[in-house]
Amino acid sequence: MPGIARIPSVDGMRTALITGASRGLGRALARGLARDGWHVVVDARDADALSAAVREIGGSATAVAGDVTDPTHRADLVRAADGGLDLLVNNASTLGPTPMPRLAELPVADLADTFATNVLAPLALVQDFLPGLRERGGAILNVTSDAATENYETWGGYGSSKAALEQLSNILAAEEPGVAVWWVDPGEMNTAMLRAAGEDADSAPPPERTAAVLRRLVADRPPSGRYRAADLPAEPAAAR
Numbered sequence: 001m002p003g004i005a006r007i008p009s010v011d012g013m014r015t016a017l018i019t020g021a022s023r024g025l026g027r028a029l030a031r032g033l034a035r036d037g038w039h040v041v042v043d044a045r046d047a048d049a050l051s052a053a054v055r056e057i058g059g060s061a062t063a064v065a066g067d068v069t070d071p072t073h074r075a076d077l078v079r080a081a082d083g084g085l086d087l088l089v090n091n092a093s094t095l096g097p098t099p100m101p102r103l104a105e106l107p108v109a110d111l112a113d114t115f116a117t118n119v120l121a122p123l124a125l126v127q128d129f130l131p132g133l134r135e136r137g138g139a140i141l142n143v144t145s146d147a148a149t150e151n152y153e154t155w156g157g158y159g160s161s162k163a164a165l166e167q168l169s170n171i172l173a174a175e176e177p178g179v180a181v182w183w184v185d186p187g188e189m190n191t192a193m194l195r196a197a198g199e200d201a202d203s204a205p206p207p208e209r210t211a212a213v214l215r216r217l218v219a220d221r222p223p224s225g226r227y228r229a230a231d232l233p234a235e236p237a238a239a240r
């Protein structure tokens, strides 16, 4: 973003926190950023799956197993990113109950859980890391969905949470001109989440393709705003 100086981390490496990096888009993005020379801090609830992902990520990575909705875990993440962050990626997400019910049958307690993961935890992490992000002229990348704006039947719980995350991002961008805030619809990807939604995941592109687009976005540092991965170029060297 023009006019924002980027201060390298103390050890000269930029640091990114990517939530939900044991599989899918988070893992692909963490692997890509690590290859680009970033230090990545990653989390997921399943510690074994996260360890396996970190072995595959290679490069410089710190794994902190836990649930983003847990304040103690978020404090652990702050400690793990000791020198502060240059990039916060709020990627971890839940569909809520599956098969996804219509709104008429959606238990409100389940919707609260969905919002806790998809909206409240990302905002809490933003609040935790914002002072350092401001200082470094860092960036926040919130992963949203086309379900935030489309009226797909049975996607009301998840979709409304992603819509809330989009509007939080929109207002954050206005309030924090010193930090780049991007909220991105990643498009369909062949991941466990799409499969759990009952969609034909096998015919969707791999998450590595979207990860390559997001790496290019981070490198190009466009103005704060909403982006669709489908409209953006990919990092050519990274599409592997």
Ligand SMILES: NC(=O)c1ccc[n+]([C@@H]2O[C@H](COP(=O)([O-])OP(=O)(O)OC[C@H]3O[C@@H](n4cnc5c(N)ncnc54)[C@H](OP(=O)(O)O)[C@@H]3O)[C@@H](O)[C@H]2O)c1
Pocket (backbone or CB within 6 Å): 019, 020, 021, 022, 023, 024, 025, 026, 043, 044, 045, 046, 047, 049, 066, 067, 068, 069, 090, 091, 092, 093, 094, 117, 143, 144, 145, 146, 185, 186, 187, 188, 189, 190, 191, 192, 193, 194, 204, 207
């Ligand atoms: N796949 C698609 O087609 C698609 C389309 C539009 C948008 N998106 C968005 O893209 C992002 C990535 O999705 P994906 O398809 O890669 O999902 P995924 O394959 O289900 O991976 C989700 C990751 O988040 C972790 N996670 C979930 N809940 C967590 C929590 N409470 N605390 C910490 N980690 C948690 C999971 O590990 P644990 O379960 O071990 O915690 C896993 O590592 C999400 O924001 C999703 O909403 C996906």
